[in-house]
Amino acid sequence: MGNASIRRLVYAALLLAYLLHNDLWLWNDSRIMLGLPVGLLYHVGFCAAASVILTLLIRFCWPLPQQSSPAAPGTSHKDEAQP
Amino acid sequence: MIIPIIFVYLALVILVGSLSHRLFRGTGEDYFVATRSIGPFILLMSLFGTNMTAFALLGASGEAYHEGIGVFSLMASSSALIIPSVFFFVGTRLWAIGKREGYITQVQYFRARWGSDRLGLLLFVVLVGLVVPYLLIGVMAGGVTLNQVTDGQIPEWLGGLIICLVVLTYVSTSGLRATAWVNTFQTLVFMILGAVAFVVITRKLGGLSQGLERVMETHPELLIRGEHIKPLQLLTYTCIPLSVGMFPHMFMHWLSARRAEAFRFPLKVYPLCIAAVWVPSVLLGVLGRVDFPDLTVAEANSVLVKMIALHSPEIVAGLLAAGVLAAVMSSLDSQFLSLGSMFTEDIVRHYGFHDRMSEQAQVRAGRLFVVGLVAVIYLLSLVTDRSIFKLAVWSFTGFASLFPVVAAALFWKRSTKYGACASILSVVVLWIYFFRLGWESPGYTLGGTGVMPVAFILGVSALSMIVVSLLTQPPRKSVLRKFFPSS
Numbered sequence: 001m002g003n004a005s006i007r008r009l010v011y012a013a014l015l016l017a018y019l020l021h022n023d024l025w026l027w028n029d030s031r032i033m034l035g036l037p038v039g040l041l042y043h044v045g046f047c048a049a050a051s052v053i054l055t056l057l058i059r060f061c062w063p064l065p066q067q068s069s070p071a072a073p074g075t076s077h078k079d080e081a082q083p
Numbered sequence: 084m085i086i087p088i089i090f091v092y093l094a095l096v097i098l099v100g101s102l103s104h105r106l107f108r109g110t111g112e113d114y115f116v117a118t119r120s121i122g123p124f125i126l127l128m129s130l131f132g133t134n135m136t137a138f139a140l141l142g143a144s145g146e147a148y149h150e151g152i153g154v155f156s157l158m159a160s161s162s163a164l165i166i167p168s169v170f171f172f173v174g175t176r177l178w179a180i181g182k183r184e185g186y187i188t189q190v191q192y193f194r195a196r197w198g199s200d201r202l203g204l205l206l207f208v209v210l211v212g213l214v215v216p217y218l219l220i221g222v223m224a225g226g227v228t229l230n231q232v233t234d235g236q237i238p239e240w241l242g243g244l245i246i247c248l249v250v251l252t253y254v255s256t257s258g259l260r261a262t263a264w265v266n267t268f269q270t271l272v273f274m275i276l277g278a279v280a281f282v283v284i285t286r287k288l289g290g291l292s293q294g295l296e297r298v299m300e301t302h303p304e305l306l307i308r309g310e311h312i313k314p315l316q317l318l319t320y321t322c323i324p325l326s327v328g329m330f331p332h333m334f335m336h337w338l339s340a341r342r343a344e345a346f347r348f349p350l351k352v353y354p355l356c357i358a359a360v361w362v363p364s365v366l367l368g369v370l371g372r373v374d375f376p377d378l379t380v381a382e383a384n385s386v387l388v389k390m391i392a393l394h395s396p397e398i399v400a401g402l403l404a405a406g407v408l409a410a411v412m413s414s415l416d417s418q419f420l421s422l423g424s425m426f427t428e429d430i431v432r433h434y435g436f437h438d439r440m441s442e443q444a445q446v447r448a449g450r451l452f453v454v455g456l457v458a459v460i461y462l463l464s465l466v467t468d469r470s471i472f473k474l475a476v477w478s479f480t481g482f483a484s485l486f487p488v489v490a491a492a493l494f495w496k497r498s499t500k501y502g503a504c505a506s507i508l509s510v511v512v513l514w515i516y517f518f519r520l521g522w523e524s525p526g527y528t529l530g531g532t533g534v535m536p537v538a539f540i541l542g543v544s545a546l547s548m549i550v551v552s553l554l555t556q557p558p559r560k561s562v563l564r565k566f567f568p569s570s
Contacts, residue, residue, distance in 0.1 A: 017164055022318055023156070030299065030306045035292050037306040040152040043160035044362060050164040050354035057171055058350055064179050064343045 003060070010056045017053055021046060085233050088401030092272070092408065093249050099268045100253025100261040107257045111445030114258035115187045115424040121263050121339040123348035129263045129336050130349055131356050132270035132413035134166065134327065136221065140277060140364055140403075140410050141228065145384035147368030151305035153312040154368070157320050159361035163354035165324035170353070173328045174337040175346050176493050180566065181338040188421075189334045190429040196492045196566055197500035197558065205507055207429050209485070210331050211422065215460070217478040218418050222247060222464040225411040231385045232404035240465055246408065247461045250416045254423075255450045259339055262416045269409035274360055276406035280391055280399060281363035284370070287394040294370045301376070305369045313533025322537045326482035328489050331425060332417035419460075423453040477518050484510040484540040487548045495552070496563050502552030509547040513540040 023042050031038045112118050121129065136142075146154045177192065186192045189210065194203030222243045229242030237245070253261040288294040298305055308317075327333050340346060364387070371378075371386035374393060378386060391400045427448040432440045440448075487506050491498035517536035521527040528534055 014164075014168065018321070021156070021161055021164065021321065022314065024314055027314070028307050028309055030303055032292070032295060032299075032306075035295075037152050037295065039307060040155055040362070040365070043156045044358050046156075046160045047163040047354040047358040050160075050167070051351055053164070054167050054171065054350045054354065057168075058347050063172070063175055 006060045010053070010060050013053050013056065017046070017049060084397045085401040085404055086236060088398070089229070089233075089237075089404050089408065092405035093245065096249055096265055096269065096409075096412065097252050100257060100265050103253075103261040103264040104257040106260060109446060110442040111427075111440075111449065112185075112187065112442075113260070114446045114449050115420070115428070116181075116335060116338045117258070117260040117263060119182055119339060120260075120341050121336075121345065122341055123345045125263050125267050126336070126340055126345050127349035127352055127356070128267035128270040129339070129417070130170070130333070131353060132266040132273075132410075133332055133336060133417040134162075134414070135270070135273070135360060135410055136224070136414045140273060140360070140407055141384055141387055143361055143364040144368030144371065144387040145380075147305075147365040148371055148378065148383040148386045149380065150311040151302075151307065151309075151369060152365060153308035153317075155361055155365045156308070157312055157317055158323075159357050159365070161317075161321040162324040163357040165321055166327050166357075167350045167353040169325060169328045170337075170346060171350055173489055173493060174333075175343055177334060177489075178337045178340050178343060178346070184565075187335075187338065188425050188428045189329070189331055190425060191433075193488070193492060193503070196562070197498075197503055198562055199500040199504075202500050202504055202507075203429065203433075205504060206488075207425060209481075209507055209511060210329070211425065213478050213481040214331060214418055214422055216474045218415065218422075218456075218460050219464055219467055220475050220478075221411055221415045221418070222460055223467065225408065225415075226464070228407045228411070229404065231388050232400060232407065243461060243464050246412060246415065247457050250412050250419060251454060251457045254416050254420050255453050258446075258449065259335065259420060262420055263336070263339060265416065266413045269413040273406040273409040273413075274356070276402045276409075277360055277363050280387070280395070280403050280406075281367060283395040283399050284367060284390055288370065291366070294373070297373045298369055302369075302372050305372060313528070315533035316528060316535060317533075319533070319535040319538035322483050322535065322541050323476075323479050324483070325486040325541070326479045329482045329485040331421040332414075335421045335424060336417065419453050419456055420449075422456055423449045426452040426456075477514070477521065480517075480535075480537040480540065481510065481514050483537050484514065484544050486541060487545040490545075491548050491552070492566075496567055497552055497557055498548060499552045499555045499558055501555040502548045502550075505551035506544045506548040510540055510544050513543055 023039070026039045026042055029038050033041050036044065107113060108118060110118070143154060143158065146158075180186065180192060184192075184195065186195075190203045190207050193206055194200060223239075225246040226239035226241075226243035229237045229245070230239045253265055285291045285294060295306070304311070367387055367390055368383075371390050375386060375389055388400070388403070391403055427445055431448050432445065485507065488503055491502065491506070517527070517540065521536065527536070529536065529539060
């Protein structure tokens with residue numbers, strides 16, 4: 001699978017997560033699972049899933065060119081322009 | 084016991100702030116963006132601490148007390164996805180542009196992006212207008228909380244004054260580096276102390292399962308969303324976290340990153356931090372309904388304080404007070420500093436000195452504005468009615484509705500200054516309109532459908548940007564080459 005396809009999949013996962021945030025099917029479900037109300041447990045899991053999606057975004061869709069080393073402090077354009 | 088703990092904590096905050104001063108270089112860039120030298124961990128703690136106000140500890144429990152577990156899905160888990168996504172798509176790009184062009188404030192970027200001083204000035208007025216009530220709420224909430232936690236021993240006016248003086252001490256001396264260091268310390272404090280309070284209380288209740296069983300027997304409606312939240316409200320509330328894209332203090336923290344890679348760790352961990360803070364707050368609010376069944380909306384905001392007083396030793400109450408102060412101050416400091424940088428860079432330096440101002444003069448002006456702002460905000464907090472707390476969600480609504488401005492600036496080459504002006508003005512007009520409706524009836528949604536006003540304002544703002552940009556002359560190629568070099 002090419003990079004472009006993987007990127008599209010990751011963006012699709014992000015969109016899907018946004019849609020799945022609306023868990024209408026658990027709206028009136030008062031079961032307790034793993035010690036938590038299921039409606040709360042789902043959203044705790046959602047937070048964990050968000051972390052995974054962000055990790056994938058960073059891995060496959062990073063928007064900026066890689067930097068090989070940290071920028072030396074005080075070397076921004078503005079500092080260079082100082083007399 | 085509580086008051087000595089609070090003062091020891093405040094002394095520690097000032098100590099951490101003063102330690103950072105050893106690295107202060109005396110330049111404007113160092114004062115306002117820490118010479119863009121902040122690493123991943125401190126960046127995470129700064130971003131998270133700045134965004135988490137006292138609401139995450141106290142207000143969330145108060146909301147959960149009445150509305151149940153749905154508060155978490157409404158306010159926390161949506162933020163867990165949207166906020167780091169905004170950091171990813173917007174924050175990293177603004178960091179790169181800010182570093183390349185030497186920007187310190189949002190207004191500098193937007194003014195250059197669309198080549199318009201007037202647009203910059205309009206945005207300055209709108210951003211300041213939205214941040215000031217937010218600051219006022221922070222100072223007042225700090226005073227109220229200190230008053231409640233100490234059982235009235237510290238009056239509200241004194242609580243607000245203490246908070247202002249401590250923040251002023253470290254922000255005015257070392258600027259953003261002190262703010263970032265102190266935020267790191269304070270964020271760790273309120274995360275750890277929130278967890279401690281949760282463990283102590285649930286153990287006293289015989290464990291979380293037993294506590295939830297009692298809720299199930301007495302208030303089962305709190306364990307579902309039921310009628311508390313409408314499905315459309317859950318959907319449209321996801322617009323609110325977009326506000327981070329336009330917060331001046333968030334922009335300032337983004338620019339402080341040492342390099343783009345410094346964003347990676349915060350992006351991955353941010354959703355987990357949200358869960359770590361909000362789950363205990365929401366659960367304690369729900370559990371509090373059993374012990375204190377008849378609290379009013381205002382009283383419910385202190386349900387956490389009441390639970391601690393009932394179930395834990397006094398030292399935990401003192402530690403919680405420190406945690407709440409941490410949450411309040413870690414937001415206030417960044418907001419004060421960002422306004423100080425905006426006044427210095429966008430008004431004094433740009434109009435008074437035509438961008439020729441020595442580094443020392445910038446630092447001096449920055450400090451002066453921070454001191455002046457803290458004094459003004461504190462004095463305003465003494466005469467402002469508590470009904471201003473209702474403004475909180477409206478401040479977020481305003482910032483979120485401005486999101487199309489930053490999205491267009493970064494991603495849409497064809498956007499023009501007229502489109503941006505139209506977008507901002509549409510937000511101003513609609514914000515005032517809906518604010519008047521919402522002030523009279525808190526919890527107002529469009530036609531009672533659950534659709535939050537922010538979704539409507541955001542839509543109109545985006546549409547205004549698109550239509551007016553397409554109707555006006557495209558931006559110059561030289562400007563596009565500067566901001567979209569790869570094309």
